[in-house]
Amino acid sequence: MTASRATARERVSARVRALRPSETLALSARARELRARGEHVVSFAAGEPDFDTPEHIRAAGVEAIQSGHTRYTEVAGVAALREAITAKLARENRVTYDPREIVVSNGAKHAIWNALFTLLEPGDEVLCPVPYWVTFPEIVRLIGATPVPVMPASGRYKVTPVELERARSPRSRLLVLNSPNNPSGAVYTRREIEALAEFVLRHDLYVLSDEIYEILVYGDAEHVSIASLGPELRERTVLVNGVSKTWAMTGWRLGYAAAPREVADGMERLQGQMTSNPSSVSQQAALRALTGDRGPALAMRERFAKRRDRMVERLRRIGGVRLEVPAGAFYAFPDVSERIAGARNGVADSAGLCDYLIDEAKIVCVPGSAFGLEGHLRLSYAISERDIDEGLDRLEAAFQGL
Ligand SMILES: Cc1ncc(COP(=O)(O)O)c(C=O)c1O
Numbered sequence: 250m251t252a253s254r255a256t257a258r259e260r261v262s263a264r265v266r267a268l269r270p271s272e273t274l275a276l277s278a279r280a281r282e283l284r285a286r287g288e289h290v291v292s293f294a295a296g297e298p299d300f301d302t303p304e305h306i307r308a309a310g311v312e313a314i315q316s317g318h319t320r321y322t323e324v325a326g327v328a329a330l331r332e333a334i335t336a337k338l339a340r341e342n343r344v345t346y347d348p349r350e351i352v353v354s355n356g357a358k359h360a361i362w363n364a365l366f367t368l369l370e371p372g373d374e375v376l377c378p379v380p381y382w383v384t385f386p387e388i389v390r391l392i393g394a395t396p397v398p399v400m401p402a403s404g405r406y407k408v409t410p411v412e413l414e415r416a417r418s419p420r421s422r423l424l425v426l427n428s429p430n431n432p433s434g435a436v437y438t439r440r441e442i443e444a445l446a447e448f449v450l451r452h453d454l455y456v457l458s459d460e461i462y463e464i465l466v467y468g469d470a471e472h473v474s475i476a477s478l479g480p481e482l483r484e485r486t487v488l489v490n491g492v493s494k495t496w497a498m499t500g501w502r503l504g505y506a507a508a509p510r511e512v513a514d515g516m517e518r519l520q521g522q523m524t525s526n527p528s529s530v531s532q533q534a535a536l537r538a539l540t541g542d543r544g545p546a547l548a549m550r551e552r553f554a555k556r557r558d559r560m561v562e563r564l565r566r567i568g569g570v571r572l573e574v575p576a577g578a579f580y581a582f583p584d585v586s587e588r589i590a591g592a593r594n595g596v597a598d599s600a601g602l603c604d605y606l607i608d609e610a611k612i613v614c615v616p617g618s619a620f621g622l623e624g625h626l627r628l629s630y631a632i633s634e635r636d637i638d639e640g641l642d643r644l645e646a647a648f649q650g651l
Pocket residue numbers: 296355356357358359382427431459461491492493499502503504
C-alpha cells in the first residue's frame with residue numbers, strides 16, 4: 250500500500266495556513282480590479298504617502314549604484330548609517346544608543362519581526378492595545394505566543410494602566426506601543442506615556458515601541474519615545490522606526506530597531522540567517538535622508554495636516570458619525586456604529602459596510618474589525634484633496650441608502 254499523498258493544502262504548514270491575509274492589501278487589490286474595469290474608484294485604503302521620495306534622496310540612490318554600493322554590507326547596516334541613526338535618536342528623541350545597538354532591516358515591519366522573535370517565547374502573552382496595526386498579532390501568533398487585545402474606554406483610542414492591568418497575567422511579557430497610531434491616528438501625551446512606563450516597570454515587561462509615524466503629529470501633539478524616559482525604560486524597549494512614512498520611501502524597504510546590546514545582537518544574528526543586510530542602495534538613500542535637509546519631510550507633514558483638517562471637518566458634518574480628531578499619522582478612524590445599527594439593508598458590521606461602500610459608491614475603506622475594533626472605518630488621507638472631497642461626497646450619499 251502506498252502512503253496517502255498530502256493534498257496541496259496540507260503541504261502548506263499549519264503555521265502558515267493560520268496566517269491571516271492582510272485585509273488592507275486585499276482591499277487595495279479589489280480597488281485595482283474595479284479601476285481596470287474602468288470604474289472611478291476612490292480609495293481611502295492607502296497605507297503610504299502619495300508623494301514621491303524627495304529628489305535629493307533619489308539622487309543618493311542613483312549615486313550609490315554608480316559608485317559601487319552594490320555588494321553585501323554588514324548584516325546590521327553600514328557603520329555610517331548606524332551612526333546617523335544614533336545621532337538622529339539622540340537629537341530628535343533624546344535617547345542615547347551605541348551604533349552596535351542599531352539593527353537596520355528591510356523596512357520597519359522586518360525590524361518588528363526581528364524584535365518579536367528575539368524577545369518572545371512560545372506561551373508568552375503580548376499586550377496589544379486596541380485598535381492595533383494588523384501585523385502585530387499575526388507575528389505574535391506565528392511565534393506561538395498569544396496576543397491579548399487591550400480595550401480602551403469607549404470612544405477613546407488610547408489605553409491606560411487600569412485597562413492594561415485588567416488584561417495582564419503572570420505570562421504577560423511585552424507591551425506593544427504604537428504612537429502615533431495606525432489606524433486611529435491617536436498620539437499618547439508625555440503624561441500618558443509616563444503612566445504606561447510606570448506600569449511596564451512595575452511588571453517587569455518589555456516594550457516594542459513602533460514610532461514609524463513619529464514626525465506626522467499635528468497641532469500641539471508631541472511625539473515622546475518611551476525609551477527616552479530613563480535608563481530603566483531604555484533597557485526594556487525595542488524602538489522601531491524607519492524612513493518609509495516620514496520620507497515617502499515605502500518601496501525602498503528600510504527600517505531600523507534600537508535596542509540594548511544583547512537584544513540587538515540577537516536580532517542581528519536572526520537577520521544574518523534570514524535576509525542578511527537590507528539593500529545597500531537603500532541604506533545610502535536613508536543615510537542622505539537622515540543627514541540631509543529635513544525640509545521636504547516637514548513640507549509633506551504640512552500637506553497631511555491640511556488634509557486632516559479637511560477630512561475632520563467633512564466627517565463631522567455627516568450624521569451618525571463620531572470622530573476623535575486624529576493627532577497624528579495619516580488616518581481618520583470614525584465610529585460609524587450608529588449607522589451600522591440603523592442600517593435597513595442587511596449591513597451588520599464594518600466589513601459589510603465596506604463591501605456596501607465599494608459596491609454602491611466605489612469607495613474603498615478598511616473595516617475597523619481588521620484592527621480589532623468593530624463599528625469603525627479607517628480612512629487614509631494620504632490621497633489628493635480632490636479625492637478626499639469626492640470620496641466623502643460619495644460616503645455621505647451612500648450613508649443615506651443604508
Ligand atoms: C504601525 C506600522 N508599523 C510599521 C509599518 C511598516 O513599515 P515599513 O513599510 O517600513 O515596513 C507600518 C506600515 O503600514 C505601520 O503602519
